[in-house]
Amino acid sequence: MSQSRQRLVAAFTVRHRSGTTIDGHVETGGGVVVLYGPSGCGKTTVLRALAGLDRPATGRIAFDGEPWFDAAQGIDLPPQARDVGMLGQELALFPWLDVAGNVGYALRRLPAAERAKRVTEALRRFDLDSLARRMPATLSGGQQQRVALARALVRRPRLLLLDEPLSALDAPLRARLRPGLRRWLVETGLPVVLVTHDHTEALALGDAIIVMEEGRVLQTGSVAEVFSRPADARVARIVGTESILCGEVIAVEAGLATVDVAGVRLTAVAPPDGSGLVHVCLRAEEVVLLRHADGGLSARNRFPATVLFVVPEGPLVRVGLDAGFELTALVTRAAAEELALLPGERVLAAVKVPAVHLVAR
Amino acid sequence: MDVTAAWLTFRLAAATTLLLAAVGLPLAWWLAAPHGRGAGLRGFVEAVCTLPLVLPPTVAGFFLLVATAPQSIVGRLWAGLTGGTLPFTFSGILLAAVLMNLPYAIGPFTAAFATLDRRLVEASWCLGESRAATILRVVLPACWPGIVTGLVMTFAHVVGEFGVVLMVGGNIPGITRTLSVALYDDVQALDHASAARTATVLVAVALVALVTVQRLARRPVARGSGR
Incomplete structure (x- = not known):
């Protein structure tokens, strides 16, 4: 056969x-x-x-x-x-x-x-x-x-x-x-x-x-x-990318696009079909949370955010964030405790460039 | 007790039950169809089939007598087919019994088919079984308590049929005189001993039928348990 x-x-x-x-x-x-x-x-x-x-x-x-x-x-x-x-x-x-x-x-x-x-x-x-x-x-x-x-x-x-x-x-x-x-x-x-x-x-x-x-x-x-x-x-939305944001490509250089999302600048791999308005897709699993800026981190995209909610989900914790736009992060329980994640706390969110997915609008 | 009448009653009940199985099962299958065209027509047919339940047997008997008279359409059709007439014959009371007992057969049949899990039928088709084989291997095993209930109820009810038989068939020994008509005769003739024997037999048949049906109803038919 x-x-x-x-x-x-x-x-x-x-x-x-x-x-x-x-x-x-x-x-x-x-x-x-x-x-x-x-x-x-x-x-x-x-x-x-x-x-x-x-x-x-x-x-x-x-x-x-x-x-x-x-x-x-x-x-x-x-x-x-x-x-x-x-x-x-x-x-x-x-x-x-x-x-x-x-x-x-x-x-x-x-x-x-x-x-x-x-x-x-x-x-x-x-x-x-x-x-x-x-x-x-x-x-x-x-x-x-x-x-x-x-x-x-x-x-x-x-x-x-x-x-x-x-x-x-x-x-x-x-x-x-x-x-x-x-x-x-x-x-x-x-x-x-x-x-x-x-x-x-x-x-x-x-x-x-x-x-x-x-x-x-x-x-x-x-x-x-x-x-x-x-x-x-x-x-x-259907496949479960947790955050879909509206942004605008403001510059493309060496295959990397700089995207403005509600005032926050993110770097992403530039979409083949150019510039303008885009949807920015961020999977909750890809969002890293930090208490302070850490020089040893490779993630290029870092932006301050305020914790909106913390919901336990089995071994993980779903964290709602406000960074000027709404964003979800998925971290382990241990990480959430270590970072003392509570609503109202300020944290630093980080996302690697390849994890920021742009979809042209 | 009138043995000739007892034998006639048995033949009438058996023939009616067989005919209603042949006509009633496909009709009930159609009535119980889950969706699709003809919902209005189905409702009307179901109402007509239920009519004998609420109609006085004398009323139904009168209409049947008129409708099957030798000059009527049905009468002429029957004469053309068989050369005979319907009123005051065994065929006449058989036709009357079939029509009057439609609800006792159709009701349980339809209820059984309506609760049949159609997914079992589809599962059988997808496993390669033909439609006919699926009826034998899925529909009957799933629905047999309802089907047997309909047959038993029909048989028992025909045994006790009185008004419509008397109206359409009259009271001809060996041809249209059933047990219940014979009972009526006995009482008219003040032969209460014979009447009592006949009545006892009729009660016994009815009781056996009801006990059978109750046992079937209580039987836990596992339906759709395989999720």
């Missing part, structure tokens, strides 16, 4: 009864593609259209060059003929079948011996051996999810579709299952399209990312690229 033979090419529009339209643009030849965006932006609709559960109004979906949907030619293969593994947000295990019954559901046509062998293999692979005779309702969320994955993969689909695979689980479990899920997805060797609104999930599970908002695709690229270099302010 070479990568080029498993290529999904989809460009279509789904029209909802309410009149809203949702554009789907998905292209992948392997790896995990994350459809990312706020709740209600149409990600699930795109996934359902790929599975054949929702019918687009226009466009084309092809896999391995074989058309699954083609509005112009009137082709619309039903889900049964597309050979996809689909995991809905609700896992939809059959409650009247035990774990082995669920996993073997799609193998009805195989001879009994072959079916039993495939089910046993799948159960072992997902650490479900000891649960084979248990009913879904008696399983934990994580176990149910493994059953759903095993059930979808046991018939060896050509494409795997997952809708918010971890959203039904509580936060600690989500964090624990993420690495395992990523490993399983990679091991399948299948192209995976995964829907999520959680940016940690997108970062942890995805290779490529498609950012959507209100039914439109805003940006497509590798996860690292999209998160660190959002194409515009909307993408920046």
Whole structure:
């Protein structure tokens, strides 16, 4: 199975009864593609259209060059003929079948011996051996999810579709299952399209990312690229760059731009398309806080700020700052205590030049 | 007790239940469809199906009698198809029983289909199962308590059907005289011993049906537990 033979090419529009339209643009030849965006932006609709559960109004979906949907030619293969593994947000295990019954559901046509062998293999692979005779309702969320994955993969689909695979689980479990899920997805060797609104999930599970908002695709690229270099302010807001500021490029010299943000001068890598008004994107993780000016710091951008709020977030602390513009920093608890960060305190904020991302307006 | 009437009643109830399964299940599936076109039409059809619940059987029986008269459209159609007539025949009371018992079948069927988790159906499709196989492997296992409830309620109610049978079928031994009509005859003839036996049988059938239905209702059908 070479990568080029498993290529999904989809460009279509789904029209909802309410009149809203949702554009789907998905292209992948392997790896995990994350459809990312706020709740209600149409990600699930795109996934359902790929599975054949929702019918687009226009466009084309092809896999391995074989058309699954083609509005112009009137082709619309039903889900049964597309050979996809689909995991809905609700896992939809059959409650009247035990774990082995669920996993073997799609193998009805195989001879009994072959079916039993495939089910046993799948159960072992997902650490479900000891649960084979248990009913879904008696399983934990994580176990149910493994059953759903095993059930979808046991018939060896050509494409795997997952809708918010971890959203039904509580936060600690989500964090624990993420690495395992990523490993399983990679091991399948299948192209995976995964829907999520959680940016940690997108970062942890995805290779490529498609950012959507209100039914439109805003940006497509590798996860690292999209998160660190959002194409515009909307993408920046969606992917979670914490501070998006309005600024103006007042000078460009040797590839570095000087940007004025509410009276504060910041240095950044100059955008290719020149000067003028820009959005300045600063990720909270990239903002360093200091009590006093420290000669040993490499960060070029330093500016005084007043602490507005301090909110603990697990091992980290989210610090709201006023530097003439509003800014968020994410620091460790220890750092926050060391710096005695309290609302009203004056601190020095520092950001490295490459961490200041300019998006032309 | 009138054994001929008992056998006739059983045949009528069984035939009605079978016909309502054949007609009622697809109709209920359509009525329970979650969204889409024809919501207004669905509401109207559902109301018509429920009508026998509130209509006095004599009223329904009168309209049926008129509607199936040999000169009527239905009567002529039936004559063309079979050469026979509907009023005062077994076919006539069967048709009447099917129509009068629509709500007892459609109600539980529709309720069962409406609570069916459609995601289970979609999951089955995505696992490669055809629509027909999905009905057998997902819809029936998920909905069977409601389906059996509808069938049992229909059977029990047909056994006790009186007014509409008398109006459409009259009182012809072996053809249209059911147990409840025979009971009425016994009372008219002051044969209270026979009436008591017939009445006891009817009560027993009704009780068995209700106990069955209650047991089904209490059965914890795990629905959509797999999140």
